[in-house]
Amino acid sequence: MNKLLHILGFICFLSCGSDNEDYTLIEEEGIEDTQSENPLLDFSVPSNFPDLTYDVSQNPPTEKGFELGKKLFYDGQLASDGVVSCGFCHIQSFAFTHHTHITSHGVDGLIGRRNAQPLHNMAFMNEFTWDGASTFLDSQPIIPITAEVEMNETVSNVLNKLRDDPNYPALFAEAYGSEGINAERMFKSLSQFMLMMVSANSKYDKWERGESITFSEQEEDGRVLFQEKCASCHAGTLQTDQSYRNNGLPLDPQYNDMGRTEVTGLTDDIRKFKVPSLRNIEITFPYMHDGRLGTLEDVLDFYTDGIVQSETLDPIFTKPSGSIGLEMTAEEKSKIIEFLKTLTDTDFLNDQSFAEF
Amino acid sequence: MKKTFLILLATIAITACKEDETQVQNPGTLNLTFENVIDDTTLNLGDSYINSSSETYTINELKYIISNITLTRKDGTLEIYPQDESYFVVNEADANSKSIQLNGIEAGDYTAITFGFGVDPTKYPIESGTLNFVPTAEETGMLWTWSAGFKFILLEGDYTSQTVTESSPYLIHVGSHGANLDNYRDITVALEAASSNTDFTIAEGVNASQTILFDVSKVFDGANTISIDNKPDIQVDPVNAPLIATNISTAFAAQQ
Numbered sequence: 001m002n003k004l005l006h007i008l009g010f011i012c013f014l015s016c017g018s019d020n021e022d023y024t025l026i027e028e029e030g031i032e033d034t035q036s037e038n039p040l041l042d043f044s045v046p047s048n049f050p051d052l053t054y055d056v057s058q059n060p061p062t063e064k065g066f067e068l069g070k071k072l073f074y075d076g077q078l079a080s081d082g083v084v085s086c087g088f089c090h091i092q093s094f095a096f097t098h099h100t101h102i103t104s105h106g107v108d109g110l111i112g113r114r115n116a117q118p119l120h121n122m123a124f125m126n127e128f129t130w131d132g133a134s135t136f137l138d139s140q141p142i143i144p145i146t147a148e149v150e151m152n153e154t155v156s157n158v159l160n161k162l163r164d165d166p167n168y169p170a171l172f173a174e175a176y177g178s179e180g181i182n183a184e185r186m187f188k189s190l191s192q193f194m195l196m197m198v199s200a201n202s203k204y205d206k207w208e209r210g211e212s213i214t215f216s217e218q219e220e221d222g223r224v225l226f227q228e229k230c231a232s233c234h235a236g237t238l239q240t241d242q243s244y245r246n247n248g249l250p251l252d253p254q255y256n257d258m259g260r261t262e263v264t265g266l267t268d269d270i271r272k273f274k275v276p277s278l279r280n281i282e283i284t285f286p287y288m289h290d291g292r293l294g295t296l297e298d299v300l301d302f303y304t305d306g307i308v309q310s311e312t313l314d315p316i317f318t319k320p321s322g323s324i325g326l327e328m329t330a331e332e333k334s335k336i337i338e339f340l341k342t343l344t345d346t347d348f349l350n351d352q353s354f355a356e357f
Numbered sequence: 358m359k360k361t362f363l364i365l366l367a368t369i370a371i372t373a374c375k376e377d378e379t380q381v382q383n384p385g386t387l388n389l390t391f392e393n394v395i396d397d398t399t400l401n402l403g404d405s406y407i408n409s410s411s412e413t414y415t416i417n418e419l420k421y422i423i424s425n426i427t428l429t430r431k432d433g434t435l436e437i438y439p440q441d442e443s444y445f446v447v448n449e450a451d452a453n454s455k456s457i458q459l460n461g462i463e464a465g466d467y468t469a470i471t472f473g474f475g476v477d478p479t480k481y482p483i484e485s486g487t488l489n490f491v492p493t494a495e496e497t498g499m500l501w502t503w504s505a506g507f508k509f510i511l512l513e514g515d516y517t518s519q520t521v522t523e524s525s526p527y528l529i530h531v532g533s534h535g536a537n538l539d540n541y542r543d544i545t546v547a548l549e550a551a552s553s554n555t556d557f558t559i560a561e562g563v564n565a566s567q568t569i570l571f572d573v574s575k576v577f578d579g580a581n582t583i584s585i586d587n588k589p590d591i592q593v594d595p596v597n598a599p600l601i602a603t604n605i606s607t608a609f610a611a612q613q
């Protein structure tokens with residue numbers, strides 16, 4: 001350990017002289033230890049993916065940083081009741097969403113108003129949560145940690161618990177090369193864990209990358225229909241243009257959730273929510289920001305028959321005749337669903353490196 | 358055995374650099390004191406004041422965030438205070454919070470100080486060092502927990518107006534909301550030397566000091582007139598919050 005610290009000191013010394021703070025090329029004898037004790041993880045952007053939004057050079061995932069992030073993610077100490085960890089609401093086998101609950105359940109069984117979002121491909125998102133309240137992945141965990149209906153804790157108190165814990169001080173030191181538990185290190189570790197959650201091995205990805213996969217006729221028809229009917233919003237490889245839209249869900253008086261306008265204060269944003277990525281959509285039910293729709297059939301029926309008019313309804317749903325909704329036959333719907341199922345990435349869902357145990 | 362490694366441990370390197378940078382030659386200290394005033398008089402929490410909209414108001418709580426401190430040398434070059442040590446909450450009710458000691462400043466003659474009102478929302482949190490400010494902001498009630506953002510100013514009190522004759526609460530929380538509503542402002546004030554023909558000098562072993570006045574009345578009466586009655590609860594407000602931020606950007610001055 002001592003040796004490692006010395007080496008890190010040397011790296012720091014060198015990097016100060018350099019103009020480039022992000023990457024420093026070091027040529028020196030005897031620094032294998034940094035590599036072997038805490039190697040960098042291989043974080044690479046899949047060839048069919050869009051550009052990263054996260055600046056990985058600021059927080060390059062390392063083996064120890066990732067492991068620490070994973071431990072934090074599954075640790076109930078981040079909540080006031082010692083039970084409700086991030087992983088309690090974000091369950092891997094459901095693409096890190098909370099399957100059994102429509103809206104989220106937090107400490108003391110308190111029920112939130114929104115459906116836990118899946119966590120995957122976070123490194124490619126501009127903003128976070130259904131209304132984009134959080135601009136940075138690194139600070140997003142402040143929201144669940146402090147929300148009364150989620151973990152009901154304070155960041156300061158979480159840090160105190162980690163400092164008093166028999167294991168964390170050593171784990172932080174190993175991950176960051178020096179003693180000390182602070183908020184930045186905690187958030188960086190959680191980010192490292194979430195950054196590595198790249199889901200890019202679905203049938204659809206393989207098809208996009210031309211990895212000798214063929215779609216069935218149903219799937220291919222579904223893909224074309226999806227492009228036509230859905231891709232104006234669910235655009236690109238991740239099926240989201242990352243904009244905020246009103247897709248015509250009736251307002252649920254129980255929650256009266258006004259969506260994006262709560263963040264921007266703009267009346268134009270009333271009842272708009274972030275266009276979600278549809279990755280792993282087959283298993284992330286229930287659907288929509290409040291989990292009101294149970295199946296993909298329900299979702300497609302909603303798009304043809306359930307859309308309600310309101311001032312901010314996306315214009316794409318208004319037909320030339322003036323009536324609203326998308327035109328789809330039952331057969332077309334089932335083809336679209338077949339296509340959506342090609343977005344399921346079982347490698348990701350079963351990847352042991354993200355698993356709690 | 359020679360090996361080449363691409364070392365990406367940027368944080369460690371950057372943190373260490375910041376520590377190194379503070380080890381300047383002949384480091385001096387600058388004590389900044391923030392004094393909240395209404396026009397020319399020292400603010401007293403609970404006292405009544407009148408704004409140009411003929412509203413009588415008290416201030417029961419006043420806090421704001423100061424960040425990103427940079428000093429301008431006489432030759433025009435900049436002394437940038439380590440950014441991650443550059444976040445402060447000034448709380449009217451806490452005398453300690455009103456004096457900020459800046460250590461390790463290179464000795465020399467300075468003309469101006471620039472600081473941020475709030476937290477620059479466009480900067481990446483790791484880069485700007487805001488993550489370690491989260492506990493302080495949380496403890497002082499300046500963290501907007503629901504959006505993982507910061508309240509730049511928290512101003513609360515009671516008021517009466519021609520229409521609201523019974524004392525009623527008002528509340529102003531201005532912050533940033535992502536990239537959409539950026540209320541962060543950089544503020545520059547001249548440093549005032551003891552007499553007009555000398556320079557403002559920071560020297561080794563001597564604590565230079567400067568009092569910065571924040572005229573709270575300008576929140577209501579600056580370039581923009583803010584009537585409390587018009588909107589007694591200003592929080593996520595794309596119209597009024599930027600007007601207030603603009604008013605605040607000219608509300609700071611160095612005490613002569």
